Amino acid sequence: xxxxxxxxxxxxxxxxxxxxxxxxxxxxxxxxxxxxxxxxxxxxxxxxxxxxxxxxxxxxxxxxxxxxxxxxxxxxxxxxxxxxxxxxxxxxxxxxxxxxxxxxxxxxxxxxxxxxxxxxxxxxxxxxxxxxxxxxxxxxxxxxxxxxxxxxxxxxxxxxxxxxxxxxxxxxxxxxxxxxxxxxxxxxxxxxxxxxxxxxxxxxxxxxxxxxxxxxxxxxxxxxxxxxxxxxxxxxxxxxxxxxxxxxxxxxxxxxxxxxxxxxxxxxxxxxxxxxxxxxxxxxxxxxxxxxxxxxxxxxxxxxxxxxxxxxxxxxxxxxxxxxxxxxxxxxxxxxxxxxxxxxxxxxxxxxxxxxxxxxxxxxxxxxxxxxxxxxxxxxxxxxxxxxxxxxxxxxxxxxxxxxxxxxxxxxxxxxxxxxxxxxxxxxxxxxxxxxxxxxxxxxxxx
Numbered sequence: 001x002x003x004x005x006x007x008x009x010x011x012x013x014x015x016x017x018x019x020x021x022x023x024x025x026x027x028x029x030x031x032x033x034x035x036x037x038x039x040x041x042x043x044x045x046x047x048x049x050x051x052x053x054x055x056x057x058x059x060x061x062x063x064x065x066x067x068x069x070x071x072x073x074x075x076x077x078x079x080x081x082x083x084x085x086x087x088x089x090x091x092x093x094x095x096x097x098x099x100x101x102x103x104x105x106x107x108x109x110x111x112x113x114x115x116x117x118x119x120x121x122x123x124x125x126x127x128x129x130x131x132x133x134x135x136x137x138x139x140x141x142x143x144x145x146x147x148x149x150x151x152x153x154x155x156x157x158x159x160x161x162x163x164x165x166x167x168x169x170x171x172x173x174x175x176x177x178x179x180x181x182x183x184x185x186x187x188x189x190x191x192x193x194x195x196x197x198x199x200x201x202x203x204x205x206x207x208x209x210x211x212x213x214x215x216x217x218x219x220x221x222x223x224x225x226x227x228x229x230x231x232x233x234x235x236x237x238x239x240x241x242x243x244x245x246x247x248x249x250x251x252x253x254x255x256x257x258x259x260x261x262x263x264x265x266x267x268x269x270x271x272x273x274x275x276x277x278x279x280x281x282x283x284x285x286x287x288x289x290x291x292x293x294x295x296x297x298x299x300x301x302x303x304x305x306x307x308x309x310x311x312x313x314x315x316x317x318x319x320x321x322x323x324x325x326x327x328x329x330x331x332x333x334x335x336x337x338x339x340x341x342x343x344x345x346x347x348x349x350x351x352x353x354x355x356x357x358x359x360x361x362x363x364x365x366x367x368x369x370x371x372x373x374x375x376x377x378x379x380x381x382x383x384x385x386x387x388x389x390x391x392x393x394x395x396x397x398x399x400x401x402x403x404x405x406x407x408x409x410x411x412x413x414x415x416x417x418x419x420x421x422x423x424x425x426x427x428x429x430x431x432x433x434x435x436x437x438x439x440x441x442x443x444x445x446x447x
Contacts, residue, residue: 016169024158038150039143043110047139050079051106051115054134066125070134080137089116089133101133113141175203179210191218235272242269296334298327298367302360305341309349317352319345324361330438332418340414340422343407344371344434351375352431369436374429383424387412408434 123130185193352373420438427433
């Protein structure tokens, strides 16, 4: 469950984070396009003194004194001023800045920590001044500070976008976690579980639909269980009357042919009675809310399962038991666990040719119980279907070998109530291998 939530979180959080980064970049580019490059603006403010000297002191001089004032600025300023041909100045600037230089604007050369500006556009200051550019180098421009300021601006924009998105996402995330916990409880069979949410919660409509779905499923299952339980109980009475009537009829007649017919009918009645018993067992498993757990020694329980199997007339199948010495005990309901193992053994014996092997082992606190036979096996595409109620691999088999199709369903349900699993594998003897896996329980121990 934690891994699932981690995947959902990453799939949700990373796109949100990426969206915030993209949105912040778009906002930054839009601001820079409308109001100018913030880095250049900050650098221009750092070089404002030198620009002021040029524009407000040097340029304010009469035409014949312009060069004199420029020389005076050279003497007192920490920056270096020189004159460049306009053609050469253009080569020092990117294409996006050349038009501004041609118009007579002050153009910054950030990598060179300099600015350039044409002397004048009309050549009024001195002969040839329209083709020259004044350049100021070694300006007090600190790009590190500029970049830090821009990074701070970018971070502020990102936080302004991220905080509301984070708060909005947090509410959704909490709702998803609550629904995930309820879904886990639904999967564990607790259809009464509910996610408590305020009507204003973003996930409230989905939670209400889940609750409605769970309620309808719970009602249907309860109705099905009640109907099956009632019908099974109601069948007991006519079955008992049939058995009693057949016994009286057998005692009242000496006809061997009639006795054989009565015996066959008695077998049908016994089969029907056994089917009703299996149905009742299924309904009891579906209605069990808690196991009657106790410390169970596994080795005696498994040997008892083998000993409790009723003899099968005409069968020559050998039952072998191979249990690890450190099998120990486990917290379990002995009645249900025995029922699951006995059902697997009975099923394996019906389909085995000569041999059935019951094995069990404990590895790292996990108990594995395996029942293997040397029969025809189970096709791969039917290994899940065999655990469905009333499913038979070969529907042409009669009741002597086919059973009712409930044994494996009851076994899986009993194992799942213990928190374990039951599945089919290929056996080493050529047949099927039914494997029960039971997780370690609190209080389990090995002897």
